[in-house]
Amino acid sequence: MKRFYLTLISVLLTVSASYAGDWSKIKIGTEGAYPPWNGTNAAGELEGAEIDLAMDLCARMNAECELVAQDWDGIIPALQNGKYDAIIAGMSITSERMEVINFSQGYANEPASFSVLKSSPLASLQSAGKVNMDALDNTSSALLDSLKSTLDGKVVGVQGSTTHENFVKQVLGDSVTMKSYDTQQNLELDLTAGRIDAALSDKGSMEEFMSSDNGQNITFIGPGLGGGPFGGGVGAGLRKADTDLLEMINKAIDEARADGTLAEHFIKWFGKDISM
Amino acid sequence: MNYELMIDTFPKLLGGSYITIQLVTISLFIGFCLAIGLALLRLSNNYFLNFFAKTYVFYFRGTPLLVQIFLIYYGIAQFEVVRESLAWIFFKEAYWCGILALTLNTCAYSSEIIRGGIQSVPFGQIESARSTGMSRFLLYRRIILPIAFRQALPAYGNEMILMVKATSLVSTITIMDITGIARLVIAKTFSPVEIFIAAGLIYLTINFIITRLISYCEFKLTPYLQKSE
Amino acid sequence: MDLELLVLGDTGWGDEMLRAALVTLMVSLSAMSIGLFISIFGTLSKLSNKIYIRVLADAYTTIIRGIPELLVIYLLFFGGSNAIMGLAKxxxxxxxxxxxxxxxGSVAVGAISGAYSTEVMRGAFLAIPRGQVDAAKSVGMNKFLIFKRILVPQVLRYALPGLGNVWQxxxxxxxxxxxxxxxxxxxxxxxASGSTYSPFTFYIxxxxxxxxxxxxxxxxxNSAENWANKGVRRA
Structure with a gap:
């Protein structure tokens, strides 16, 4: 009877061969709605810097890889459920996430910034300077304060379950009305539509939007933000238990960094080197 | 299962039920009023009015509510004409887009329920009312609508419950109803199962109350079920 | 509205949309089948003499019909694998x-569909006059024959309109x-609407x-209903 049930289960389900130590096949979860990190093209295929990177890392680990698209807000629970073995989806390494999953070393780092419509009164706040939330000095505190006072009472959009959402909640708090979107793309749509006064996102993906026909009238304001709630760079998310896979991915990233391909993937899609 | 987390989340989710109940009440109320009109159009002999009502019902019953919500919220905002018009004051707000989608949707379903109720009124009753010289308005007010209402009540009760459930979809357009808050909590705790069960319990409670209210109304409106003193 | 976005092939999303429509149809069919399968047990349980079986069936239909479909799907999606992994352990x-x-997806929608089908089937079952079953018994039909000759054909006929609604x-x-x-x-x-920033085009x-x-x-x-009602006398 036991055998019967096992057969039944294996017929109904794809039992992923993820015994410890056997990583000849790896499933990688990504969002597919976050270009140029990971997007979807008109052929219905995933594409972007992280898609290239994932394939590159897999080749280095001698593994056969399959990419799985997953909505952002369920991307960590689905990893824990075993829907895939690693997340490569522009996910910042934060202490909150570290409580439930492991991260590889960071492979890219891109500051966050607020953006507004060029016609908006908020556009008068210059896009200048950098703020590291972990090491606030007088200059950066002043930048942050002017950002806060500019945004006071405004409607700010973010993608839900992101570091950007955390920043707005923790730093801006009740001084703004926050709206959470399912995807970065829907956030961008509502920014152009004027439903929100400002959007907070990483610079790279917003720049991609600005270079398209639809995003011509968007501009950055205020300083580039990093550190603190934004975490320390973007890494691959892994289950706590899979420490062997963690080592493999870290080694593969080291190799890709050493021979320059890591930087190439990002230069190809972002037009600049944001690798780390 | 982390029961402590479920209990901790409950008050937060209950805060969202305020928006949920608001959405349900407003859209059911406006939807019902419009539905009476639509049902009358559907029963009219005028070809165009009938055709309009039929097409309306066909579209809103034939497509998922989620498509309707996205079309109204993201779809309409795609057009600059709309964004520059006065209508934008309305469409700018996710809340009103949500209300609009829910109202239009429930209107289509309710109108069919009302039509069924009106058609179920026995012809003899209408005839005898006419024979006593009732005007058309009086006929509707005294005979047709009360009987139709009683007939349609169980089906309309179901529609109310469907609407409570349907409101959970507006969480996809940034509205912070019960489901919207549940998503927000999950983003922090990464434990969807516990949070969604807690949210489910709240919906279940709301629907239970509605079911009880409807059966109470049914009982009150069915005199022969009540014991004579 | 930009129709260029909808061309077939790798430059447009037309073929992807059509393929997706096929997936919708397939997943609906398998969900409906799962739902009908569930509804057989659901109906029998609801008509059972044993109270705990009835309570179980009532709990199923009440809970599924009382919480939003989206939550049912999320719960099965996130909780389903865990439950099965627990079983496998x-x-x-x-x-x-x-x-x-x-x-x-099929199981989640099937579970929802099953709750509604159960109610429809139960109604159809109860619509069959008791006298017919008694009559069948009196001519010596056994349980199976009664089921096959008397109950099933009529339940199908009574249930079809309701099942049509459940299918929708x-x-x-x-x-x-x-x-x-x-x-x-x-x-x-x-x-597609995200990638092209043309939500109206794709949602319409x-x-x-x-x-x-x-x-x-x-x-x-409709044609199935006509077929099932063949030979029914109409006023």
Missing amino acids: LFGYYGYIEINAFII LTLKDTALIMVTGLVEIMRQAHV TAAILYLILTTASNKVF
Whole structure:
């Protein structure tokens, strides 16, 4: 009877061969709605810097890889459920996430910034300077304060379950009305539509939007933000238990960094080197 | 299962039920009023009015509510004409887009329920009312609508419950109803199962109350079920 | 509205949308089948003499019909794998088990569909006059024969209109399984509208595809009803 049930289960389900130590096949979860990190093209295929990177890392680990698209807000629970073995989806390494999953070393780092419509009164706040939330000095505190006072009472959009959402909640708090979107793309749509006064996102993906026909009238304001709630760079998310896979991915990233391909993937899609 | 987390989340989710109940009440109320009109159009002999009502019902019953919500919220905002018009004051707000989608949707379903109720009124009753010289308005007010209402009540009760459930979809357009808050909590705790069960319990409670209210109304409106003193 | 976005081939999303429509149809069919399968047990349980079986069946239909479909799907999506992995552990398998999105979508919508089908089937069952069963017994039919000759043909006839409604409901509910990552109409429209920033174009296309599916299946159900009502005398 036991055998019967096992057969039944294996017929109904794809039992992923993820015994410890056997990583000849790896499933990688990504969002597919976050270009140029990971997007979807008109052929219905995933594409972007992280898609290239994932394939590159897999080749280095001698593994056969399959990419799985997953909505952002369920991307960590689905990893824990075993829907895939690693997340490569522009996910910042934060202490909150570290409580439930492991991260590889960071492979890219891109500051966050607020953006507004060029016609908006908020556009008068210059896009200048950098703020590291972990090491606030007088200059950066002043930048942050002017950002806060500019945004006071405004409607700010973010993608839900992101570091950007955390920043707005923790730093801006009740001084703004926050709206959470399912995807970065829907956030961008509502920014152009004027439903929100400002959007907070990483610079790279917003720049991609600005270079398209639809995003011509968007501009950055205020300083580039990093550190603190934004975490320390973007890494691959892994289950706590899979420490062997963690080592493999870290080694593969080291190799890709050493021979320059890591930087190439990002230069190809972002037009600049944001690798780390 | 982390029961402590479920209990901790409950008050937060209950805060969202305020928006949920608001959405349900407003859209059911406006939807019902419009539905009476639509049902009358559907029963009219005028070809165009009938055709309009039929097409309306066909579209809103034939497509998922989620498509309707996205079309109204993201779809309409795609057009600059709309964004520059006065209508934008309305469409700018996710809340009103949500209300609009829910109202239009429930209107289509309710109108069919009302039509069924009106058609179920026995012809003899209408005839005898006419024979006593009732005007058309009086006929509707005294005979047709009360009987139709009683007939349609169980089906309309179901529609109310469907609407409570349907409101959970507006969480996809940034509205912070019960489901919207549940998503927000999950983003922090990464434990969807516990949070969604807690949210489910709240919906279940709301629907239970509605079911009880409807059966109470049914009982009150069915005199022969009540014991004579 | 930019129709160029909808061309077939790798430059447009037309072929992707059509393929997604096929997935919607397939997942609806398998969800409906699962639902009908559940409804047989649901109906029998609701008509059972044993109170705990009735309570169980009532709990199933009440809970499923009382909480939003989206939550049912989320719960099965996130909780389903865990439950099955827990089950597998009993049999000594400790790996991760991934349920394919199509199956989890079909099961989730099937569970919803099953609750509604149960109610329809129960109604149809109760609509058969008791006298007919008694009459069948008196001519010496056994239980199986009564089931086959008297109950099934009539239950089908009474249930068909209701099941037609359940089918429509099921078809539309599949739009919600976009959250599981299965590329059906709604998810494809969501992805495409995001990538092209043309939400109207893709959601209206999705709406049209759903209308085609609901209208076509309506026709099928109507002719099925006509077939099932063959030989019924009408006033």
